[in-house]
Amino acid sequence: MSLFATFTDHLNRILDELAAAGSIPADLPRGNITVEPPRDASHGDLSTNAAMVLAKPAATNPRALAGLLVPALQAVPGVAEVQIAGPGFINLKLSDDVWREELRRIAADGANYGLSDIGRGRRVNVEYVSANPTGPMHMGHCRGAVVGDALSRLLAAAGFAVTKEYYVNDAGRQVDTLARSAHLRYREALGEEIGDIPEGLYPGEYLKPVGTLLAAEYGDRMVAAPETEWLPAFREKTVAAMLDLIRHDLSLLGVRHDLFSSEAEVVASGAADRAMDSLRAKDLVYEGVLEAPKGKAPEDWEPVELTLFRSTRFGDDQDRPMKKSDGSWTYFGVDTAYHLQKLERSDELINIWGADHSGTVKRTQAAVAALAGRDVLDVKLVQMVQLLRAGEPVKMSKRAGNFVTLADVVREVGKDVVRFIMLTKRPDTMLDFDFAKVVEASKDNPVFYVQYAHARVSSLKRKAAEAGLDVGHADLSLLDAEELAMVRHASHYPRVVEAAALAHEPHRIAFYLYDLAAAFHALWNRGNDDPSRRFLIEGEPQLSAARLALASAVAQVIGNGLALMGVEAAEEMR
Secondary structure, eight states: OOHHHHHHHHHHHHHHHHHHTTSSOTTOOOTTOOEEOOSSGGGOSEEEOHHHHHTTTTTSOHHHHHHHHHHHHHTSTTEEEEEEETTTEEEEEEOHHHHHHHHHHHHHHGGGTTOOOTTTTOEEEEEOOOOOSSSOOBHHHHHHHHHHHHHHHHHHHTTOEEEEEEEEOOSSHHHHHHHHHHHHHHHHHTTOOOOSOOTTSOOOGGGHHHHHHHHHHHTTTTTSSOHHHHHHHHHHHHHHHHHHHHHHHHHHTTOOOSEEEEHHHHHHHTHHHHHHHHHHHTTOEEEEEOOOOTTOOGGGOOOOEEEEEOGGGGTOSSOEEEEOTTSOBOHHHHHHHHHHHHHTTOSEEEEEEEGGGGGGHHHHHHHHHHHHSSOOEEEEEEOOEEEEETTEEOOOOTTTTOOOBHHHHHHHHOHHHHHHHHTSSOTTSOEEEETTGGGOOSTTOHHHHHHHHHHHHHHHHHHHHHTTOOOTTOOGGGOOHHHHHHHHHHHTHHHHHHHHHHHTOTHHHHHHHHHHHHHHHHHHHHHHHOGGGSSSOTTOHHHHHHHHHHHHHHHHHHHHHHHHTTOOOOSSOO
């Protein structure tokens, strides 16, 4: 339990006692009560809005209610001072012993420091990447892969039961195009001169190995065979080969999914019919005609009766077709069925989508809300990454087959750099990835700055070991106010983990780690001008041990946070 959660429990106990004494009404709603650091550190260590939140339902004013809470809060062990601020906020200053005890706790918990049970085992499905299986991963997929994987790690750390899922779009026209492209490479593998790749087919050389495999399996018997004979087999085998390539590329980034779900299998399973039946039973499906699209003249559009979902009841701008006029399922119809399958094994759904899918968010959330009877789908949109070299954009074209692959980038700068940079901005904002900047050894490079803090502590530990310094029973009373302020900063980590998990925002961990590293570097740098402020001081074993315990705790928190990001903590900088 975090320090903030502990004081929340103290506050709830006090409220229970006041209710039992008749000082306040029983069963006041407490859901909006917070215990958090005050915005201004000079106001104290903790701040609560309890009096502000409860005053109205308690039929009193906030400062009067705060007056009831203050004496009881002053009696809580570790509380040094309690003040009422402004209209009724309550600020608490904690004793130095609280921070010394938190330092010991970080050391005792180690890699478990910051873990939480706030999720209480709720089942969360996180679907991310889900790129069409038509080629290797490129940098357009990378950011969503990192965000989804980091979010999954974060949710697991907060006590949720997480399923990491990839939806394979293997039933559309694009996979038929893929199969035809593979057939061309198959003929090439048999020695045919194929010339330029025809417009509309996939030109990338990544299909050459697939062509070789198909040639080895089928010989030349599919060269002149009608398309109806070879297309299904070539489609199945090429998709399987592309998925192997995708899994390999994602593994280079440290991304592994628990489940790959097939669009074709969703259709074959009958899930679309089950979804349709469920919606019909709620009077949310009907046969109707959509209005003509805006900008279309009447002669350009023919009204056709379709099977429509009443998505306008859920805030969408128009109802959406689930079936085409020929009776086949629309992509939306199949996607609704897929989400039904996820709902049947999950309590909450999270989709990490590219920003180009923004137009389908409302309808998908509407369908899921209709099926589940409540809002359970959160969609996170991820903006594109712009690749730069020396400040100049890297030109690429997937159609021309010269795009930059994820594997290329990971091999050039390393998995940890790629993952960290992908989390240094909110995912719904554009991100520049400059090959020179991301490996630069400067404060402006957050990867280096955070890793350097951890590496500095590792260097301290090595020097302490060489000097035979015993930190097992460090006298933490030797730490000064500035050093205990460092513990305060580290103690925020469990709260950041919980808040980031509940908000589905893994980038908060990267932001926090940068701030923590900055505070540590500032503490380190004070020894540049004053040798007595260094972490290790010759002839001062007790003080050195206490400061090393502090540095070790900071490194532990940084390491724990990096692990949630899927980044290995650096032991030394090269």
